[in-house]
Amino acid sequence: NRKTLRTSDSRPVCQRDSVGELMNTIHAIFTDKRQGTISLSRLAQDMGEKIDEPKLGRKAIVLVLGNGAGPQSFIEYYAGQENKMKNAGLGSTHAFAIVGHGPSSDVEKGDLALQLLNVTEISKLRNIRGIERSVVAEQMLPGGKVERDFERLMFVRGPAIEGPVKADGAVATTMEAIRQYVGSSQAPLKEEFLAMAGEAANINTRGFIKGVQNMQLGLQQPDITKVFESLDVTGDGEIEWEEFRVAFKPSDANYQIEDLELAFQKFAEVADLILIMADPISSRFHSRELQVYEKMMNATSQFKSKTRMCAWVTDKHARDPELKKHLEMLKAALRKQFSGALEPVLDICHHPNTKINSHKVPNSLDIYLSLLTNAVDQHLDPLLTKVQSLMRRSLNLVSDPNVDQRKKEQLMQMFKEKASHLADKKDVSSWKLHTMCRDMGSGQ
Secondary structure: OOOOOOOOOOOOOOOOOEOHHHHHHHHHHHHOOOOOOOOHHHHHHHOOOOOOOOOOOOOEEEEEEOOOOHHHHHHHHHHOOOOOOOOOOHHHOOOEEEEEEOOOOOOEEHHHHHHOOOOOOHHHHHOOOOHHHOEEEEEEOOOOOOOEOHHHEEEEEOOOOOOOOOOOHHHHHHHHHHHHHHHHOOOOHHHHHHHHHOOOOOEOHHHHHHHHHOOOOOOOHHHHHHHHHHHOOOOOOOEOHHHHHHHHOOOOOOOOOOOHHHHHHHHHHHOOEEEEEEOOOOHHHOHHHHHHHHHHHOOOOOOHHHEEEEEEOOHHHHOOOOHHHHHHHHHHHHHHHOOOOOOOOEEEEOOOOOOOOOOOOOOOHHHHHHHHHHHHHHHHHHHHHHHHHHHHHHHHHHOOOOOOHHHHHHHHHHHHHHHHHOOOOOOHHHHHHHHHHHHHHOOO
């Protein structure tokens, strides 16, 4: 339970400024060629042995979901590049966008984009029907004062989740029949809503059943009732205009993927961390979006332990005097979606410069930055284990009584110097390397 500073560019103390310094230290332990220094590779070579610097495997993969501005804002803030994502426009909201560290200005597509993830399970992603037309990749170089661990991460920004919710059997058939009727109607969508609402502001169960029966589609009342319940996203017994509009307006989504939900599942399987950054206003009206989140976070989900959800508050949201009400309604929609099961904790996150005036809400941004640090630490741990083993091997080589003991003294002194260099580092991996060097430097 490390103490954290307030959210700002000064970062919480559990964050690294950059994992690059740690990697440079490891590199120096194995390959330092400066005059009067010793390295493990050169030491082994002098003794007729071979010790090579171990290499990291793939980068940590973070899947970021959310229909609003949250995913883009968070990735750009983390990389220190505000408004720099090339695929931030409407054209990319229906594709998976892979964002990594690098200088290239090119945008890769299809299989070339997937290969950048460097995962052994890439066949899982290649087998998604339509994925070759639904994935792009770009690179950004970190800017600003803090680099963090961007060079050891690959973000996958999920597409916007729109369109009808997936349903089975009679409910799906009934919903599609109503949607086709409304879509072919000459009346504006608002008029259809007002006709069902009558004199009330919203549509209640009775008004919806009567309105659908007036369409003369031959649908069964129990099925109509179930459709009403699925459209009442917030579970308050009424269908608001936004709930009705989202359900029946022609979708702008132009997905090339045949099964969007399956695509999310496959990307979630290869991800090390899943961050959901929901729009606090629009998300509560999108049943399909909430359904995807529920599959990621319900008690029996294989992804629950690596998934965290927040409402991402933009400057526009922050100025809304009813922000607190919107957040409560989103929580209500989540409770309904999770059907009485343990509902997820809904954090509140926003850019450090966003000022919320309507009420006080704690900013959990530091927590999400720490989750990224932890994801990278998990990938660094096998590397550090290999480093420790090779350090131990080198110490054993110079401990032979037939070896000039000055080599052992020089090696232990190098370990002590590296331990001293890392002594003030706060993150787990740097402290672990510090401890390894300290112990080896004392001959343990």
